[in-house]
Amino acid sequence: MEKLVIEGGVPLRGELKISGAKNAALPLIAATLLAPGTHVLYNVPNLRDTRTLLKLMEELGCSYEYNGSLLKVDTTIINHSEASYELVKTMRASVLVLGPLLARTGAAKVSLPGGCAIGARPIDFHIKGFEHLGAVCKLESGYVEASISDRLVGNTVYFDIPSVTATENLLMAATLAKGITVIKNAAREPEIGNLIDMLISMGAEIEGKDSDTITVHGVRHLHAAENRIIPDRIETGTYLIAIGATGGEATINNCCPAHLPALLEKLREAGFTILEDKHSLHIRSPRSAEGKLHVMHTNITTRPYPGYPTDLQAQFMALMAISDGASIINETIFENRFMHVAELCRMGADIKVDGKTAFVSGKGDTGLLGAPVMATDLRASSSLVIAGLAASGKTCISRIYHLERGYENLVEKLTGLGARVWKER
Numbered sequence: 096m097e098k099l100v101i102e103g104g105v106p107l108r109g110e111l112k113i114s115g116a117k118n119a120a121l122p123l124i125a126a127t128l129l130a131p132g133t134h135v136l137y138n139v140p141n142l143r144d145t146r147t148l149l150k151l152m153e154e155l156g157c158s159y160e161y162n163g164s165l166l167k168v169d170t171t172i173i174n175h176s177e178a179s180y181e182l183v184k185t186m187r188a189s190v191l192v193l194g195p196l197l198a199r200t201g202a203a204k205v206s207l208p209g210g211c212a213i214g215a216r217p218i219d220f221h222i223k224g225f226e227h228l229g230a231v232c233k234l235e236s237g238y239v240e241a242s243i244s245d246r247l248v249g250n251t252v253y254f255d256i257p258s259v260t261a262t263e264n265l266l267m268a269a270t271l272a273k274g275i276t277v278i279k280n281a282a283r284e285p286e287i288g289n290l291i292d293m294l295i296s297m298g299a300e301i302e303g304k305d306s307d308t309i310t311v312h313g314v315r316h317l318h319a320a321e322n323r324i325i326p327d328r329i330e331t332g333t334y335l336i337a338i339g340a341t342g343g344e345a346t347i348n349n350c351c352p353a354h355l356p357a358l359l360e361k362l363r364e365a366g367f368t369i370l371e372d373k374h375s376l377h378i379r380s381p382r383s384a385e386g387k388l389h390v391m392h393t394n395i396t397t398r399p400y401p402g403y404p405t406d407l408q409a410q411f412m413a414l415m416a417i418s419d420g421a422s423i424i425n426e427t428i429f430e431n432r433f434m435h436v437a438e439l440c441r442m443g444a445d446i447k448v449d450g451k452t453a454f455v456s457g458k459g460d461t462g463l464l465g466a467p468v469m470a471t472d473l474r475a476s477s478s479l480v481i482a483g484l485a486a487s488g489k490t491c492i493s494r495i496y497h498l499e500r501g502y503e504n505l506v507e508k509l510t511g512l513g514a515r516v517w518k519e520r
C-alpha cells in the first residue's frame with residue numbers, strides 16, 4: 096500500500112493555487128438530480144470523494160463528462176433511486192442524494208452511512224426533516240427508504256444542531272415541495288451558500304442565505320444551469336498552517352479569505368503575519384531575536400461556522416505542538432476527533448486528552464522528530480503531513496488513501512513550495 100514520505104525541516108516558500116471545495120462539490124453535484132438536463136459545474140476538484148459520487152450518479156442512470164475541473168452532468172434519465180451500501184460505506188456524503196431523489200422521483204432508498212472514525216454521525220435530523228415535509232421513512236436492513244404519495248409539502252423544520260448536510264438535504268428537497276419550508280437553526284457554512292446560489296440559478300426561490308433561518312418557496316419544476324464551485328477553505332487552511340509550521344512564507348491564490356475568519360484570527364494570535372485580499376492570502380512566519388521560528392501558543396474551540404472549523408482542528412494541533420507554551424483545544428462537534436493525538440505523540444509531541452479537550456504542551460525549539468505514523472481519517476492525516484513537514488528527519492505516513500479523499504495533487508502542491516515529499520509503495 097502506498098505511503099507518503101516526508102523529509103522535514105524545509106521552510107515552505109512560493110505560491111500555491113487552491114482547488115474547488117470538496118464539501119461544496121458534493122452537494123452541488125447531488126443537486127443536479129433535481130432537474131433533468133445537462134448541468135455544468137466549474138472548478139470541480141478531482142478527488143476520490145467526487146469520483147465516488149459520480150459513480151453513484153452513473154448507477155442512478157445519469158451520465159457525465161469530466162475534463163480537468165469542468166464537469167457536465169446529464170440527469171435527463173434516472174432509472175432507479177437506490178444508493179447502495181457498497182458506495183455509501185466508502186463515502187457517507189452519498190446521503191446527499193436522498194433529498195433530490197425523493198423530491199424528483201417520489202422515492203429514494205439510501206444505505207445508512209454507518210459509523211465513522213470521528214464519531215457516530217447519525218442522520219436522524221435528515222429523516223426527521225423529510226418526515227416533516229410529509230415523506231414516509233422506514234429503516235430496513237441497513238437502508239433508509241423514503242417515499243411520498245404525491246409531492247413533498249412545505250413545513251417548518253428545526254435542527255437541534257446546525258447540521259451541514261442535513262441543511263443541504265432539506266434545502267434541496269424543499270425546492271420542489273408544495274408551499275413554504277422554513278429551516279430553523281440551519282447551518283451557515285459557505286458551502287451551503289454555494290448550494291443556494293446554484294438552486295436559485297436552477298429556478299428555486301430561497302431566502303436567508305448565510306443566515307440560520309432559510310425559507311424555501313417550493314416550485315413545480317427546476318432546470319439545468321451552469322455554476323462554479325467555491326474555493327476549498329479547508330484546503331486553504333491546511334496549507335496556511337503547513338507553511339507556518341515550517342517557518343515559511345508564501346502566497347495562496349484562488350482562495351477566499353472571507354471564508355476563514357476564525358483561523359486567520361488564531362494564526363495572528365500565534366504571531367503570524369497574514370496579508371489578505373479578495374482572492375489571495377500571504378503568510379509570513381514569526382521569528383525570535385535569534386531568527387528561529389517562534390510560534391505563540393493559543394487556544395481553540397471548534398464551533399459551527401463562522402466559529403473555528405472542526406475540519407481544521409487537527410492541523411492546528413500540529414502547529415500548537417511546536418508552539419512556545421501550553422494550549423487548550425476543545426472539540427465540540429464530533430465526539431471522537433482526536434485520533435491524530437497518539438500519532439503526533441509518536442513524533443515527540445506532548446499532548447494529553449481528557450474527553451473532548453486536548454492539552455498541548457508546545458515543544459518550542461526542540462520541535463518534533465520524524466517517525467512512521469498511520470492516517471486514521473482525512474483531516475487527521477493532514478495534521479500528520481504538517482507535523483512531518485515541521486519535524487526534523489524522515490516521516491512515513493501509511494493509509495494515505497484518506498488524504499486522497501480530500502486533497503487534490505497534494506504532493507505536487509507541496510513540492511511546488513519546496514517540500515521534500517514523495518509517495519512510495
Ligand code: EPZ
Pocket residue numbers: 117118121188214215216217218219220221222256257258259260261282405406428429430473474501
Ligand atoms: C459536514 O459533515 C462535512 N462534510 C464535514 O467534513 C464537517 O466536519 C461537518 O460538516 C462539520 O462541519 C461534508 O460537508 C460532506 P454535521 P456532516 O451534520 O454534515 C450531529 C471533512 O473532513 N448530527 O454538521 O455530516 C453529528 O453527529 C468532513 O471534509 C446528528 O446528531 O456534519 C455531529 O456531531 C468530515 N444527527 C453534528 O451533528 C444528524 O442527523 C454536526 O454534524 C446530523 C448530524
